[in-house]
Amino acid sequence: MSKFSPPPGTSDIFPEEISSWHSLEDTARRIFPLYGYLEMRTPVFEYTEVFKRGIGDETEVVQKEMYTFEDRGGRSLTLRPEGTAGIMRSLAGTDVMNGNEKRVYYIGPMFRGERPAAGRRRQFHQIGAENAGRVSPELDAECIALLLHYLDELGITGYKLLLNTRASREDRKPAEDSLRAYFANAIAGMCQDCRNRLERNVWRILDCKQEQCRDAISKTPDLAGLFGEPSRKYFEKVCAALTTMNIPFEVDSKLVRGLDYYVHTVFEVTHPGLGAQNAIAGGGRYEIFAPESDKAIAGVGFAAGLERLIMSQQALGIKPVQENLSPLVFLIGLGENARNENLRLVAKLRKSGISAMAEVEEKSMKASMRAANRLNAKFATILGDNELAKGTVVLKNMADGSQNEISSEGLIDHLKSLGK
């Protein structure tokens, strides 16, 4: 590994790649508010407890993937592995707890100590939305509609929406007992983690990715019929609302998702262009207990992985509109007076909204032209003592080499008309 590489599972995003990122972010900023979601920013690290209690002690994320450290004050802190727990920690201090609805979205880096692979990073980025405070199947469906609208706006086609219910905590007990009885017979051949999960949190077994566990998991009996009636009714309403909105979905009864806060609706959107890590977004309804509180905050939301959205766009051949990364004009001054004048001029150009660079050191004409070319400037101005005396500059078109002399006074207007 080169000494210039960032740590494994992290990436530098260079200016040449940034258009894709801006386009994902700008599209979210345009679409999410149409559904009443406003941007919120929470810290990149939280007290470790926020995630342990929020996401669940038994989850893979909490047990194996968190970047946890002690700060100088002896507090245990963790880099956020996802956005929901932190947002809910914050909203638990608002009137959301009295049943008032709050809709927020967020964009930012998340951190999980996973084994890096294509589409699996240790620092990755999510765009997420959370609707907190109210419980209704129609809100769950509306949240999914927002996610799919967003994907459509990004030009991402060919995805699949997988849907399931985890039922309410009360309504899932008989299914849980049945699942435990089933896995008790198969557990001998399964991994150590699944053996631990059998008693502690049997649902997590369904999310295990180990080869030796796959067979038993694939043969799990369908549990949907064992969920209590209120939860089954709730799920039917979610499905009905999606059908009303013409949103196709596939029910996947093994979809439990890797986080323990989910109740009722869970969903995932997969894309065939991604290989093994094919989930571009996931979410569902949840109940999260605020730290040091026995009152849960209810919500529904999702998060999409930006790296995976970009990979899907690439697989579909979608290229974002490239932002202009080059200056419109490069200022060359021959002699000290001209260079001083260019220092004033470049500031004036920039303040009038023109992207401009100037050669500030003494350089030959040839070297200055090379610099203008390297920056891919559209125009260069050449200023010498002669032009200074006349109040003019020579304006050179870098593409065809043509040049003409214009008044310094009129330069800004002239460049503005050329830059359009």
Ligand code: HAM
């Ligand atoms: P999640 O399924 O863990 O859900 O992550 C959501 C998305 O983040 C995934 O579908 C994937 O696109 C991306 N992602 C996750 N881990 C990685 C990784 N290591 N590298 C690259 N991309 C990754 C959540 O995080 C929940 N907070 C979603 C949610 C919001 N549920 C309710 N509200």
